[in-house]
Amino acid sequence: MQDSVVKSMLVVIVLTALLPQQGVRSASGTSAATTTYDQGKDIFVSRCAKCHDQDANKKLPDGTTLLLRLAKSKDPEARLGTRIKDAQERQEVMLYVQSLITRLRSSQAEQKAH
Numbered sequence: 001m002q003d004s005v006v007k008s009m010l011v012v013i014v015l016t017a018l019l020p021q022q023g024v025r026s027a028s029g030t031s032a033a034t035t036t037y038d039q040g041k042d043i044f045v046s047r048c049a050k051c052h053d054q055d056a057n058k059k060l061p062d063g064t065t066l067l068l069r070l071a072k073s074k075d076p077e078a079r080l081g082t083r084i085k086d087a088q089e090r091q092e093v094m095l096y097v098q099s100l101i102t103r104l105r106s107s108q109a110e111q112k113a114h
């Protein structure tokens with residue numbers, strides 16, 4: 001009995017030491033191992049995907065998509081700022097959106113190469 005208590009305490013101590021500091025945000029209540037990228041994805045999926053789709057690629061009334069607009073923009077983060085006021089959330093979402101833009105660009109580059 002005693003032995004197992006000591007063991008589980010050890011496990012907790014080791015796990016705490018191993019956790020990446022970057023992801024630790026007590027206020028958010030999410031898993032401590034969550035990365036900034038995942039946080040941004042979570043925010044986008046839960047708050048924006050309803051209208052923009054998970055990959056920001058849903059057509060808007062004018063036929064463009066949020067992803068295309070942001071990819072063309074010189075300062076996509078400022079554009080996100082019109083919808084996300086919290087600076088930290090904006091950076092997190094930007095990180096996620098940046099990965100979408102990068103993917104879009106590389107698929108466009110591929111199409112040109114063929």
Ligand code: HEC
Nearest residue numbers: 044047048050051052060061062066069079080082083084
């Ligand atoms: C209720 C539906 C809805 C939700 C939810 C929504 N959007 Fe939008 N959003 C739109 C529509 C529709 C447009 C296009 C408006 C227009 O044509 O200018 C738009 C435009 C934008 C633009 C402007 C792009 C530009 O041209 O500058 C940004 C940035 C944006 N959305 C980001 C977000 C983000 C980030 C979220 C989540 C926090 C979000 N939106 C949630 C419907 C939505």
